[in-house]
Amino acid sequence: MKEVLPIEEAQRRFEVYLQQLKLKKTPERFAILNCLYANEGHYDVEMLYTVLKAECRVSKATIYNNLQLLLDSNLVMRVVLDNQTAYYEKATLRPHYHIICRKCGRITNIQDQGLLNMLKTWQTKNFRMEQPTLLLYGKCKRCKQIK
């Protein structure tokens, strides 16, 4: 679950990626990367904007643009919940899925090799599958108790 690149390595790879595409190393780009890599958890654009705004001058347009860049570089992942909001998190080295509490909204990552294997054996001749999106909604321990 903690299998993510160290922040310095992520930065280095992002530099290489930008260089390859002849794109510029702007402070805003690294601010977004750093925010996601320095923290656990899942951020929507609004949350990112709030956090980043506190430490530097940045606009939402820039955040949107650069999140796309970070997705393309595979350093960041995106998950869309059934509230139609996109959340961003640092990429994990192995696939993971999400548990979402309906009550408190908390998003937790889970990994399960058995499940992953099962899904892999599922390849039908009619469909070439990408990494599956598995969202488990429900109530977390804490919220279960509150009832």
Added chain:
Amino acid sequence: MKEVLPIEEAQRRFEVYLQQLKLKKTPERFAILNCLYANEGHYDVEMLYTVLKAECRVSKATIYNNLQLLLDSNLVMRVVLDNQTAYYEKATLRPHYHIICRKCGRITNIQDQGLLNMLKTWQTKNFRMEQPTLLLYGKCKRCKQIK
């Protein structure tokens, strides 16, 4: 996969549901129900609006309002894809999951008791799970050939 209520039964249940909540049986409400039950497939609001507009006078606000009602009555299901769009379909009697082709956008329903069972055994003491959302993105047979 074809395990859905006959349209007449769905209508009857919707009537009962409306009655219980002392809501009115408006033609718009049944037009939406009928559209989803008379057709296979997954409709977003825009598609529903186009179809319904052709056969009767209806506004999008009404469609939005009544889709919520149909969801609450469990006669209609909603799935949100990673394009952040909500799609609506008639409810199936057993859980199903979705295969989505990245190329042509086609959404196909799948059922798998083995997978369902596996997910059920997954109940952790920390989480009470609702029906899982499983989205399988990839390329369908047809689009695989086009390459």
Added chain:
DNA sequence: TTTGTTGCAAAACGTTTGCAGCCTC
């Protein structure tokens, strides 16, 4: 007749685009 429902328009969001000025390289 009563009350919920409708269509329309406006508002409220989230996201994208256009553009003048700025900053990497």
Added chain:
DNA sequence: GAGGCTGCAAACGTTTTGCAACAAA
């Protein structure tokens, strides 16, 4: 210095809300 990148504001697309007119019960 050139071209990409930024912030800002406007545009855009989707969903919600307010309201007067309407229709189901």
